[in-house]
Amino acid sequence: MTSKADAPPTSHFWEHTIGGGHATLALRADWQAQLKQTHDDLGMRHVRFHGILGDDMGTLVSEGSELFYSFFNTDQIFDFLLSIGMKPLVELSFMPSILASGDKTAFHYHANVTPPKDYAQWAVLIRKLVSHWVNRYVLSEVRQWFFEVWNEPNLTVFGGDKQSDYFKLYRYTAEAIKGVDKRLKVGGPATAENAWIDDFLTFCKTNDLSADFVSTHHYPTDAFGKPGDDTVTQLADSTRSILREQAREVRKKAGTLPLYYTEWCTSSNPRDAMHDDPYAAAFIVKTILEANGLVQGYSYWTFSDIFEENYFPSIPFQGGFGLLNIHGIAKPAYRAFQLLHELGAEMLPVEGKHKTVDAWFVRGDQHSTLVLTNFALPEVARFD
Numbered sequence: 497m498t499s500k501a502d503a504p505p506t507s508h509f510w511e512h513t514i515g516g517g518h519a520t521l522a523l524r525a526d527w528q529a530q531l532k533q534t535h536d537d538l539g540m541r542h543v544r545f546h547g548i549l550g551d552d553m554g555t556l557v558s559e560g561s562e563l564f565y566s567f568f569n570t571d572q573i574f575d576f577l578l579s580i581g582m583k584p585l586v587e588l589s590f591m592p593s594i595l596a597s598g599d600k601t602a603f604h605y606h607a608n609v610t611p612p613k614d615y616a617q618w619a620v621l622i623r624k625l626v627s628h629w630v631n632r633y634v635l636s637e638v639r640q641w642f643f644e645v646w647n648e649p650n651l652t653v654f655g656g657d658k659q660s661d662y663f664k665l666y667r668y669t670a671e672a673i674k675g676v677d678k679r680l681k682v683g684g685p686a687t688a689e690n691a692w693i694d695d696f697l698t699f700c701k702t703n704d705l706s707a708d709f710v711s712t713h714h715y716p717t718d719a720f721g722k723p724g725d726d727t728v729t730q731l732a733d734s735t736r737s738i739l740r741e742q743a744r745e746v747r748k749k750a751g752t753l754p755l756y757y758t759e760w761c762t763s764s765n766p767r768d769a770m771h772d773d774p775y776a777a778a779f780i781v782k783t784i785l786e787a788n789g790l791v792q793g794y795s796y797w798t799f800s801d802i803f804e805e806n807y808f809p810s811i812p813f814q815g816g817f818g819l820l821n822i823h824g825i826a827k828p829a830y831r832a833f834q835l836l837h838e839l840g841a842e843m844l845p846v847e848g849k850h851k852t853v854d855a856w857f858v859r860g861d862q863h864s865t866l867v868l869t870n871f872a873l874p875e876v877a878r879f880d
Contacts, residue, residue, distance in 0.1 A: 512793035
């Protein structure tokens with residue numbers, strides 16, 4: 497029998513952050529209602545979304561040669577988050593067009609993904625924005641937030657896959673944030689597929705730059721199959737615990753730094769029936785419990801199908817990333833997080849092995865829970 501002292505804490509790291517799509521959606525009443533429900537039911541503490549610096553947020557605009565900084569929309573969002581007991585994990589993206597070095601964009605809302613033409617002006621924007629938040633919400637509050645620089649810079653779609661561009665952006669951003677207060681938390685590289693971790697940490701060490709945490713993303717469909725293949729084909733060369741295997745490697749690279757996966761999901765395909773199926777629930781529970789002890793945060797992408805990277809379907813169930821559909825109906829994935837939320841804080845080892853069934857024994861102050869999952873990859877027959 498394992499003693500209480502031997503039982504590793506779970507800390508509910510999966511409740512640290514939840515994905516939220518696109519910044520302007522956070523101004524919608526239905527998005528806000530679903531986020532509050534997610535916080536209340538599932539215990540989510542932070543939310544992360546793209547595009548807080550995009551033109552559609554009006555954060556930086558110009559009239560002639562004069563720049564105007566407007567933080568009204570960001571304030572509306574953050575006021576709401578704090579009012580429901582949540583905090584932002586601030587993804588600093590994308591490039592205001594007035595600062596952009598090019599016209600390359602992503603998504604239907606035309607998020608500019610090019611580097612700044614003037615890094616000093618980018619630093620001014622970051623310093624003004626963070627200083628504004630410190631003045632509005634007080635320093636002790638903002639010290640509890642996380643500032644993540646950009647989104648998936650290793651992918652061509654988000655910036656051209658040039659490390660040198662991203663590292664320069666990170667340097668100017670981190671210095672601007674730390675210039676406001678040295679205890680504010682900034683990190684990266686916010687990459688897809690667990691990329692650039694070693695190079696990022698080496699760059700920060702070599703240039704005496706702060707990296708308060710490591711962030712990256714992974715999906716079980718990453719780098720499997722050929723581009724354009726369906727999810728089942730992409731998973732054909734995968735393993736049942738592929739994300740745990742990857743997290744273990746990244747954990748070693750991160751050393752003593754906190755490690756946050758700021759995106760993961762059942763698959764990276766934006767319209768995938770698996771997101772809506774019972775399959776997702778088994779995958780979520782297994783993946784999260786296998787990540788215990790490896791990460792400090794594990795942010796599922798996303799809490800809602802109120803989501804518009806490509807287009808905004810009106811069909812109630814259309815394979816969107818969300819735990820809730822567009823009408824707020826809970827999917828099996830949402831129910832999985834509800835079960836996880838009720839778990840205690842001590843996980844004890846369970847002996848035995850089965851092809852598709854896994855077991856965890858989790859002890860709490862008032863009760864203990866035996867968690868069983870029956871998860872198989874799509875091409876493997878499930879155990880009945």
